[in-house]
Amino acid sequence: MKICIPSRGPDIQDLVDERFGRAPYFIIHDTESKMTEAHVNSAAGAMGGVGPKAAQFLLNQGVDSLVTERVGGNALEALKAGGIMVLLYEEKGSTVADAITAFLKGNLKEQ
Amino acid sequence: MTTSMKITIASGKGGTGKSMVAANLAWAISQSDRVTLVDCDVEEPNLHLFFPPDDPESTDVQVLIPAFDNSRCTLCGDCAGFCAFGALVVAKDRVLFFPEHCHSCGGCALVCPADAITEIQRPIGTVTTRDLSAHLSLVTGTLNEGEVLGVKVIQEAKRRAEKPGWMICDASPGTSCPVVETLHGSDFCLLITESTPFGLHDLELAYSVTSHLDVPVGVVINRSDGKDEEVRRFCNERGIPVLATIPFDRWIASVQGSGDLISRVDPTWKERFIALGGACRSSVGGT
Ligand code: SF4
Ligand code: SF4
Numbered sequence: 001m002k003i004c005i006p007s008r009g010p011d012i013q014d015l016v017d018e019r020f021g022r023a024p025y026f027i028i029h030d031t032e033s034k035m036t037e038a039h040v041n042s043a044a045g046a047m048g049g050v051g052p053k054a055a056q057f058l059l060n061q062g063v064d065s066l067v068t069e070r071v072g073g074n075a076l077e078a079l080k081a082g083g084i085m086v087l088l089y090e091e092k093g094s095t096v097a098d099a100i101t102a103f104l105k106g107n108l109k110e111q
Numbered sequence: 112m113t114t115s116m117k118i119t120i121a122s123g124k125g126g127t128g129k130s131m132v133a134a135n136l137a138w139a140i141s142q143s144d145r146v147t148l149v150d151c152d153v154e155e156p157n158l159h160l161f162f163p164p165d166d167p168e169s170t171d172v173q174v175l176i177p178a179f180d181n182s183r184c185t186l187c188g189d190c191a192g193f194c195a196f197g198a199l200v201v202a203k204d205r206v207l208f209f210p211e212h213c214h215s216c217g218g219c220a221l222v223c224p225a226d227a228i229t230e231i232q233r234p235i236g237t238v239t240t241r242d243l244s245a246h247l248s249l250v251t252g253t254l255n256e257g258e259v260l261g262v263k264v265i266q267e268a269k270r271r272a273e274k275p276g277w278m279i280c281d282a283s284p285g286t287s288c289p290v291v292e293t294l295h296g297s298d299f300c301l302l303i304t305e306s307t308p309f310g311l312h313d314l315e316l317a318y319s320v321t322s323h324l325d326v327p328v329g330v331v332i333n334r335s336d337g338k339d340e341e342v343r344r345f346c347n348e349r350g351i352p353v354l355a356t357i358p359f360d361r362w363i364a365s366v367q368g369s370g371d372l373i374s375r376v377d378p379t380w381k382e383r384f385i386a387l388g389g390a391c392r393s394s395v396g397g398t
Contacts, residue, residue, distance in 0.1 A: 043197065046195075047196075048196055049194075049196045049197015049198055049212040052197040052198065052199070052207075052212065053197040056188075056197075056199075056200045059200070059201070059202060060188070074212070078200035078207050081207055082200070082202040083202075083203055
């Protein structure tokens with residue numbers, strides 16, 4: 001299963017970014033292979049429509065779950081239509097590694 | 112002979128009395144010449160409030176948006192990949208469309224390899240025309256709530272306002288795209304400012320836009336407390352004429368508060384606004 005965490009930087013020790021569409025990086029972690037990849041969010045600085053663009057990126061990457069603090073209405077609609085589960089993670093000041101651990105424990109709520 | 116002159120009234124920020132100047136100028140000039148006043152502050156049009164209420168006719172402003180034929184769509188993703196505005200997402204079983212992000216560029220329909228996209232009309236605002244007197248009409252553009260394409264409504268309002276005589280456009284406050292669109296085609300721009308340090312900063316911003324667009328400008332200092340040295344120095348250094356100064360005055364405030372126009376109530380102010388119109392015209396070399 002592939003999970004995605006919006007992040008301030010390219011490393012799992014970087015902080016989680018609370019803005020899904022505007023996050024500079026998306027960290028994608030594969031829970032089976034334990035592989036982690038960082039992707040630059042090329043739409044982060046776009047004028048508008050960043051939520052749908054980010055959702056499209058996740059769909060193209062075959063992500064199964066998004067772990068995030070906030071997600072806008074359009075992005076949520078697109079993610080749901082694409083079958084991506086949105087899990088809320090609201091711990092302030094956490095790293096991507098913390099978010100992955102919280103996901104693996106299985107106690108995150110679905111939006 | 113009828114004068115043909117397009118003036119935009121702008122200011123770097125809201126609350127400088129821009130609409131008040133636009134309405135007074137239009138009303139005063141219309142006493143002897145034909146004027147069309149255009150409310151281009153499409154997110155919050157307010158010029159009609161200076162005139163008696165009526166029941167005008169409005170027409171819709173439409174934009175083209177894509178419509179999808181699911182039976183033809185192969186979910187290839189090309190349309191969403193093309194759309195620079197994030198208005199499209201290709202999900203597992205269908206294309207999702209977010210109309211409020213769409214800029215009506217038509218590109219998705221062009222790139223679709225399966226001919227699954229056609230373009231259809233969608234209303235995003237209205238344009239209303241009021242004939243206020245034999246010589247004065249008001250064209251108001253209104254953008255529907257939640258819509259982003261204000262520039263389309265401004266274009267359409269200006270197109271409908273195209274008549275011989277004066278065209279006076281009231282721009283939205285600030286220096287963003289709608290202001291640039293309003294200024295497009297103007298012979299002259301009146302920048303409204305206040306005599307405060309903040310006022311000067313906003314004036315500088317607005318002036319940088321007009322000079323970029325090569326539109327000649329004049330300044331009107333509104334609600335002046337008499338301490339206008341900074342603004343005047345700025346204007347002097349750049350050769351910008353200060354064409355009028357409107358004092359901070361209780362009487363003026365109360366006339367405006369009651370929804371009236373100082374030029375309509377007081378012949379002296381009528382003459383001053385007529386003179387302001389004349390000054391705009393001579394600034395661009397008219398007679
Ligand atoms: S018309 Fe242009 S902006 Fe609108 S959805 Fe298609 S590509 Fe995007
Ligand atoms: S480009 Fe055409 S065929 Fe491809 S996903 Fe979009 S609508 Fe469907």
